[in-house]
Amino acid sequence: MSLFGGLEISASGLTAERLRMDVSAENLANAQTTRGTDGQPYRRKEVILQETPGSFGASLSAAMGANKGTQGGGVQVAGVVQDTATPLKRVYDPGHPDADAQGYVSMPNVDTVTEMVDLISAQRAYEANVTAMQAAKQMFSRTLELLR
Amino acid sequence: MLFDTTQLALERAIEGAGKRHEALAANLANANTPGYQRVDVDLHTALAAAVGRGEDTRSALGSLSFAPTRDNSAGATRADGSTVDVDAESAKLAANALEQQAAVQVAHARIGILKAAMGTGV
Numbered sequence: 001m002s003l004f005g006g007l008e009i010s011a012s013g014l015t016a017e018r019l020r021m022d023v024s025a026e027n028l029a030n031a032q033t034t035r036g037t038d039g040q041p042y043r044r045k046e047v048i049l050q051e052t053p054g055s056f057g058a059s060l061s062a063a064m065g066a067n068k069g070t071q072g073g074g075v076q077v078a079g080v081v082q083d084t085a086t087p088l089k090r091v092y093d094p095g096h097p098d099a100d101a102q103g104y105v106s107m108p109n110v111d112t113v114t115e116m117v118d119l120i121s122a123q124r125a126y127e128a129n130v131t132a133m134q135a136a137k138q139m140f141s142r143t144l145e146l147l148r
Numbered sequence: 149m150l151f152d153t154t155q156l157a158l159e160r161a162i163e164g165a166g167k168r169h170e171a172l173a174a175n176l177a178n179a180n181t182p183g184y185q186r187v188d189v190d191l192h193t194a195l196a197a198a199v200g201r202g203e204d205t206r207s208a209l210g211s212l213s214f215a216p217t218r219d220n221s222a223g224a225t226r227a228d229g230s231t232v233d234v235d236a237e238s239a240k241l242a243a244n245a246l247e248q249q250a251a252v253q254v255a256h257a258r259i260g261i262l263k264a265a266m267g268t269g270v
Contacts, residue, residue: 005205006170013177020180049181051174074208075177125179127236135245139169143162146259 012074165248
């Protein structure tokens with residue numbers, strides 16, 4: 001079913017963008033967390049998105065050389081990884097319980113501006129997927145009108 | 149024959165628009181996937197080629213597959229190598245939905261004419 005496929009693809013986009021939003025919110029919430037689950041300062045998390053491989057039938061026909069194209073199957077989350085590339089922030093605060101011998105505290109590598117930009121980009125992408133879903137719905141109900 | 153090649157072409161156009169919608173929706177779903185290459189269905193070229201076949205039009209229309217293809221002509225618009233431009237995809241999606249609705253309306257009108265001819269009313 002062509003149009004239901006379109007709805008599913010848009011739904012995968014909604015799920016992915018919602019997760020990005022959740023992860024950005026988590027990063028913002030933990031912007032000052034010096035004790036993460038492993039006892040170390042919190043490190044910002046990032047969502048890795050990847051294209052969903054097409055359906056079995058589409059992959060088979062592509063492998064058989066029936067068509068050069070590959071069926072776009074929406075998006076999926078490959079994983080949520082910690083950002084270890086960006087260094088932790090060092091803040092001088094000798095009174096802090098987690099300060100080291102020199103009086104410096106390692107703060108999370110969360111940059112609120114980056115997170116806000118990620119949030120907005122996730123929100124806009126979410127809206128684009130909702131629009132695609134509405135268009136699919138409209139197309140489908142119009143086609144149903146053929147029966148009337 | 150009750151349904152002529154025009155009606156068949158309209159049906160195939162509606163189906164093709166559905167497939168194209170799927171491809172464009174996949175592009176939007178992958179708006180934030182690094183290195184993603186956009187896909188598209190070349191609906192118009194395929195339909196035009198089939199309709200211009202004269203006697204073979206019916207079989208040519210029947211064998212249209214509307215397979216999505218990678219659009220390698222689009223250059224990367226972003227630093228992450230993705231070729232998806234959300235605005236352009238949204239515009240294509242809206243245009244595609246309108247084309248589909250136009251085809252549906254023409255098909256509907258033609259069915260109405262048949263119904264009138266059969267005396268069952270529109």
